[in-house]
Amino acid sequence: MSIVITGATGLMGSLFLEALTREQPKAEVHCLVRPDSDRSIINSLALKLYYSVGDSSTPQNWESLLSEKTLNTIIHLAQLRHVPVILDSLKKAQQWPRLIIIGTTGVYSQYNQYSQDYEQAESTLQTYRGSYCLLRPTMIYGSHRDKNLHKLIKFCDRYGFFPVFGSGNCLLQPVHADDLAKALLSVLLNPNIKGSYDLSGGTVVTFRELLALVEKLLEKPVRPLYVPYNLGLGAATFAEKILGARSPVRREQILRLQEDKAYSHEAAQRDFGYEPRSLEIGLAQEIEILRAEGII
Ligand SMILES: NC(=O)c1ccc[n+]([C@@H]2O[C@H](COP(=O)([O-])OP(=O)(O)OC[C@H]3O[C@@H](n4cnc5c(N)ncnc54)[C@H](OP(=O)(O)O)[C@@H]3O)[C@@H](O)[C@H]2O)c1
Incomplete structure (x- = not known):
């Protein structure tokens, strides 16, 4: 090939x-x-x-x-x-x-x-x-090379809290990078797999549940710090105007935190046996990597 x-x-x-x-x-x-x-x-x-x-x-x-x-x-x-x-x-x-x-x-x-x-x-x-x-x-996680969850874990580990903009009830379904790599290989090795597939992770959680899971796995308190949605949006808009790309939080991030981001991977499961790991297992593995790397 x-x-x-x-x-x-x-x-x-x-x-x-x-x-x-x-x-x-x-x-x-x-x-x-x-x-x-x-x-x-x-x-x-x-x-x-x-x-x-x-x-x-x-x-x-x-x-x-x-x-x-x-x-x-x-x-x-x-x-x-x-x-x-x-x-x-x-x-x-x-x-x-x-x-x-x-x-x-x-x-x-x-x-x-x-x-x-x-x-x-x-x-x-x-x-x-x-x-x-x-x-x-969906959102990819799995190590200090991911764009999202390792930063959240590091922040929670260091400060013992995490800001929650709005209710924190929106749904997430992060996917482990290794599960994606495996899916990619299955697709490569099977030329009959065609069309489009959503590849989500093995667990759907709300943002609040995600923080509770991180707290459990870090074995230290992680308090949600609730910030009213409009206040968060205003602050992010202002910070982006002043700091540009250096802003710690972007307006788009706050807006997207209000959207449910859970998607079925049933078609991939049916057509090429896609079986993503649970978020609890994947996050425990990521925390182990972050500890081994001295990041947390
Ligand atoms: N991160 C997420 O949560 C997420 C969610 C859904 C979909 N995706 C998509 O999944 C894909 C892979 O994600 P990832 O997490 O593996 O990303 P990643 O770690 O940031 O890797 C991106 C790779 O693409 C290369 N690249 C970027 N722009 C390029 C360009 N203009 N020309 C040639 N190479 C270029 C980078 O090369 P360098 O080594 O030179 O930087 C790097 O090898 C991306 O398409 C991303 O948009 C990501």
């Missing part, structure tokens, strides 16, 4: 390559990485890895790659919004490899600043002449 992957150096990409190493240690994979990407995480794997340096949002990078190779599969993990660029380049090259794309359940959000771009990328994907599989994870 001639496989090209983007996002190989990221959390999901590196775990996926580890899973592939266990299943097919002799596989050859071509990684499209940025000039500053830290390849050390994946270089130690037994796989035969080849690198092209470039950006997956740039047509020239795809065009030069496609002029050198006939691709069998593209696994695009870097960013759903790059899909139209990839499809244009494939059309020019008249190549129709299988596409495995990581999207996001953020496409369903009323408040995500990119949800329209995601919708557009998804509808472009539906016009693809070849076969594709789109996997939409």
